Amino acid sequence: MSRYAGLVSRTLAYLIDALTVAMVAGVAVTTLGLVASVVGAEAREAARWIFSSYLVFLPALLAVYCALFWTLAGRTPGMAVLGVRVVRADGGPVRWLAALVRALLLAYFPIGALWLIVDRRHQGLPDKIAMTAVIREG
Numbered sequence: 285m286s287r288y289a290g291l292v293s294r295t296l297a298y299l300i301d302a303l304t305v306a307m308v309a310g311v312a313v314t315t316l317g318l319v320a321s322v323v324g325a326e327a328r329e330a331a332r333w334i335f336s337s338y339l340v341f342l343p344a345l346l347a348v349y350c351a352l353f354w355t356l357a358g359r360t361p362g363m364a365v366l367g368v369r370v371v372r373a374d375g376g377p378v379r380w381l382a383a384l385v386r387a388l389l390l391a392y393f394p395i396g397a398l399w400l401i402v403d404r405r406h407q408g409l410p411d412k413i414a415m416t417a418v419i420r421e422g
Contacts (some may be wrong), residue, residue, distance in 0.1 A: 288406035300362030343391035354383040386414035
């Protein structure tokens with residue numbers, strides 16, 4: 285198997301993906317708010333609820349984004365920029381359930397990823413639980 289990816293490349297990739305999701309969701313919520321302000325009172329109330337819960341649902345959106353990309357391509361766009369990929373611990377492609385578990389843990393308990401600093405295979409707790417590893421490509 286290739287070399288395991290370290291803290292810097294994984295953190296930068298995750299930040300790229302988190303900023304991407306936050307910006308797209310922010311634009312969507314803002315657009316919804318603008319449309320709702322024209323449509324009527326009921327739509328404004330729905331938009332107000334969505335806008336107020338934006339930060340609560342943002343980690344869930346990030347988790348779905350990551351899980352989909354990991355399942356379909358083995359990496360997110362941020363990971364592609366940094367040249368890293370998520371694989372099963374045995375080197376095979378990540379399955380949907382493992383990708384979802386890993387993504388939810390990273391989104392809601394990102395501090396657990398720091399375990400990679402002391403692990404010889406650079407696996408954080410989300411990797412250990414989902415039985416995955418992040419490797420460098422090439």
